[in-house]
Amino acid sequence: MKKIAIVGGSGYTGGELIRLLQNHKDVEITTVTSRQYAGTPIAKIHPNIRDSNLVFEDKSPKELDADIVFTATPHGASMKIVPEILETGAKVIDLSGDYRFKDIAIYEKWYGMKHTAPLTNDINNTNTNKDIKVVYGLPEIYREEIKKADLIANPGCFPTGAILANLPLSKEKLVDNIIIDSKTGISGGGVNPAPNFHFPNCSDNVIPYNITSHRHMPEIQQELGLFSNVKVSFTPHLVPVIRGILTTSHTFLKPSKNLNIYRDYDKEYVKEYLIAIYKKQYKDEPFVKILEDNELPNLNAVRGSNYAHIGGFEIDDNGHLIVISAIDNLVKGASGQAIHNMNLMCGFKETEALNSYGMRP
Amino acid sequence: MKKIAIVGGSGYTGGELIRLLQNHKDVEITTVTSRQYAGTPIAKIHPNIRDSNLVFEDKSPKELDADIVFTATPHGASMKIVPEILETGAKVIDLSGDYRFKDIAIYEKWYGMKHTAPLTNDINNTNTNKDIKVVYGLPEIYREEIKKADLIANPGCFPTGAILANLPLSKEKLVDNIIIDSKTGISGGGVNPAPNFHFPNCSDNVIPYNITSHRHMPEIQQELGLFSNVKVSFTPHLVPVIRGILTTSHTFLKPSKNLNIYRDYDKEYVKEYLIAIYKKQYKDEPFVKILEDNELPNLNAVRGSNYAHIGGFEIDDNGHLIVISAIDNLVKGASGQAIHNMNLMCGFKETEALNSYGMRP
């Protein structure tokens, strides 16, 4: 029975970690920290979690006494505590953006702050602690590295949906410009009230935001750019949905050695070819489902679950290709993926605590 | 490993039975019927349920070959098949209203149809099959009888929330008129589209309906009237929520042997007294939680779960008492309670497949 600590457990991702881990047979949550709510029973903040003896505590990194620590802290805060937690011997799964970038300069540009404790094997060699193995926690790319990691940089919610929707296209070098138009539920903005998340403002509305400037853009670029020379554009929108990200990826196929796209190519053949490469890419993945037969992804089919549904694969007369993915931003896009990473790191059954279907309706 | 059949599995309650039973360790779903979708894989209708080999079938009652049959069929349809299913030796859990009434005349009045196959031990002795033990499936009242039942009349969604909110008041003979004002999510209307469930009509709206004439009213009356001479009034409203019923119960306490309510009674004392009798009533109930310390029930704290939260207990200067309950209409109000009944009938662990917390946010 591994001991789990959750640092910063009063937000939505903290609540989801507690909800999902409740039925995990190999771990026990021993500590949930919150400076703001220290001394408060967790049911007061997460009223769905009853019958728990857990009380929020205000503990320093050294006091956590855990085998695995989830840091559900904001970017900027994680870098201040993760190195200390690692020194206690615990493995860390960080849900912030602090350790996701191979190039610290990109982090500093897009997050607008100095990185004071880089640990990544970044290209500028600023990692001062070479013994720490840091891995970007997308199991569909890095499964084997994750198993040996000390620190997981858990992927962002938009990047998870966008990378999974485009990974086979990049690997097969079928596209160059990828235009990603994402629609996210409001919980993606976190637990703190703000005007854009105020019900009368965002209900019955669609709110585009951070167009051309969202910090998940370079994260998607980094991962999809590993396999071919793609250029990623990214536009997020808030939709009046609690959970879920629907990602619509727009691109144009380019002629490739495997797929010659000519003027009179057979679109049905190309569609079948694309479905085949997606199915091959994800055939052993427990949480990625390729939809076909004219099924399209829906948020409610994955709501509350760790599944990603991918579908579409339609091409119009202009050669415009659409691939769509659906995930729950708080589960596959955050806490569920974090638990998936823990399962891999600890040698647990990969789907333990994560095999519930989506809640539809 | 018991074999499970679900008759009429294409609706929301059918989908929930499949979703929840997926992780039940003692049963296996072997048959899901649907006349309309015979031959269709269930994922086409319930796109959240992937990786299942189940295909909808059109089977007669005799062909079901199951130990437990859930009939998720409309009222009027259940009475046509339940007797035949019972003859195969299977136990039946019926989610319709057909077997909920002790007095067939009440059923026939409120449901507007002749009951062609009564099996209940009704007061008019119209039960022609005395060997069949029929039990109203609210475990918080009938746990022991349920364990020995052949046929469970699974309670209605509104009655579940309303009875649990008022059971201790009726048992202690503290009230006479009970006014129940309920707010239900739209999934309570089922899977078939209709004007009141059409998004542009019901979103951003509250729709009162069937005021003074809803058929769940006599069902609540029947059960609360078992313990004292209460008179139940019931008013339902559709609110723009997918799942969940919030029941606000309004009543006036009457002087009783245990609780003398005089002009200058101490409201705080009465509140504590009431909380104590609620806690005592439900102390061994795994799915009923009494909220106190100024917590009030919220639908999202029970969303997707089998829990009922009960709170309030406030009394105003006029002696008006408010008790509020929250349930998920598709789980505690339907499929989850049906599985709870199955667990009791089969001697399984009572909470098996039902111990997930609500999904908040």
Place this chain on the structure above:
Amino acid sequence: MKKIAIVGGSGYTGGELIRLLQNHKDVEITTVTSRQYAGTPIAKIHPNIRDSNLVFEDKSPKELDADIVFTATPHGASMKIVPEILETGAKVIDLSGDYRFKDIAIYEKWYGMKHTAPLTNDINNTNTNKDIKVVYGLPEIYREEIKKADLIANPGCFPTGAILANLPLSKEKLVDNIIIDSKTGISGGGVNPAPNFHFPNCSDNVIPYNITSHRHMPEIQQELGLFSNVKVSFTPHLVPVIRGILTTSHTFLKPSKNLNIYRDYDKEYVKEYLIAIYKKQYKDEPFVKILEDNELPNLNAVRGSNYAHIGGFEIDDNGHLIVISAIDNLVKGASGQAIHNMNLMCGFKETEALNSYGMRP
């Protein structure tokens, strides 16, 4: 052309005043104040209002230079500025609770603060300025007084819906206990973000709040208690709706000189009698519509409009009577009613700028 000033114009009621007055042919908005947004064009805060040259200003009461001033300020703030504005000779319509109570002690008890500038003709004679005529601005009760008023205490949103639904019952002395169960849209909470108004918390949810302790309760009591000895109980709920209040009034008819309710009374006759007294009460009211023929009020039928729809009038076997009203909380429940009051005070056409129908869907 009367000059209008709006004090505190950055909130929802301020925005509605600007939206509705845009098409008023007899007035011109000359000043909109906001300390927080002084210098900001109003379109930045109310992005629906384009082509306006108005800019938020930070002006003192003496600088307003207007014929009519709407104070869309919070309770406690209004009392600090209203007397000074009145001294400039302007008439004032105050949207806060500060001047709604005839008995200052009730205000001070329920609002939890000392009233520092009482102007009402209250029963304790604390009004120190006998020349100021203060009127509770519900035209359906006080039309003639409103025409001569200096200061209007614009009614609360819940009281508007609740009083209109019950006024004929109180006038005819048909009831004693009135239980009001209200469901309000989230805009009722104002423009400032807070946890209960945070989309992921309140969407797909119903949130009861301030049960037995909401400060609109004594306001309803005050007005309905004018005509007979009724006792009002009030329970509000937040529903995931932007605008609108649906008020469900539960009561029991009592025998009266006009309506003898006996054991075997004819419910259809009573229903017709009730509809007749409601129609008579409101026959000259431009904004109150009595629904019959089994129509029930819906929020979307009044959305954005100054109409109140009243319907129901059903009585169940226990003698329980239901009357339901629907209003838009920001229009009939706030800014529209304020303009109605202005039209009466200034001798304008009563429906000027208010004769748009509700926006459905």
Place this chain on the structure above:
Amino acid sequence: MKKIAIVGGSGYTGGELIRLLQNHKDVEITTVTSRQYAGTPIAKIHPNIRDSNLVFEDKSPKELDADIVFTATPHGASMKIVPEILETGAKVIDLSGDYRFKDIAIYEKWYGMKHTAPLTNDINNTNTNKDIKVVYGLPEIYREEIKKADLIANPGCFPTGAILANLPLSKEKLVDNIIIDSKTGISGGGVNPAPNFHFPNCSDNVIPYNITSHRHMPEIQQELGLFSNVKVSFTPHLVPVIRGILTTSHTFLKPSKNLNIYRDYDKEYVKEYLIAIYKKQYKDEPFVKILEDNELPNLNAVRGSNYAHIGGFEIDDNGHLIVISAIDNLVKGASGQAIHNMNLMCGFKETEALNSYGMRP
């Protein structure tokens, strides 16, 4: 006072015509037809419209006796009645797709039916009635032709938002591929219930549909293709919103005589240039507003109004340009634009009955 008939008045666009025309000073609605509801008062179907003596009638085209007829009939139905109505001497504004296409073959391909009564000046010369002047009713392109038209083909909802967002780019020949990703409110699907519009299915969800195959695509292509050789791709999504279409247009600027886009071009300069051409294009348009200063379009700023808001104009490091428009699909996307066309055809004030601001919140 012109006499107005609305054919097919029981749907949402019919309701909006009645709501908006209520305050039009130059017209009177004399007839509203509905075969299904003949004899029913309109308030029964449009409960927001009170105090109207209008009753749905079942009238043939020849019996309409009107100066202007709005045909709010489905495609396929309009072509059966429009020629006959024109013969009565009335002018017709058709809200269906039947007369939108210059090339009948495109209509027949995308709408999957034979056009039995073509009147357009189509390129195949199948218009058999050369005296009828048919104009595509987008005033921002065809204002002068509309003034002389006999029959207006009122634009589709998606095309209205998409064309307005891209018209200046096409006119200035700045782009070639235009990728349009639209998010529409559910009322776009009409008044008839269907699974994708069933609240439990579409609430808390985003539903992509008809990807690469929506029939509004060739309509957008037709109009944007008038000015330069652009290729339009179009992907619609249902979002849980009642009204409104947010259109996100993704494209890449190409070097042009006016705008040389080189590797090191100044994005701020290009943004200013683009805003300038948009402002110039729409400077005399009463219903198109160009947002700048980092304002982005929101659906609630145009809700219920005839305004289109256009903003964005951001370019990322890949040269990807985003322009976003927001309209109300039932007003600027249907009934409001139809009234705008009527105002132009009849020489009324252009903004008559259409100058209300959006309803926010």
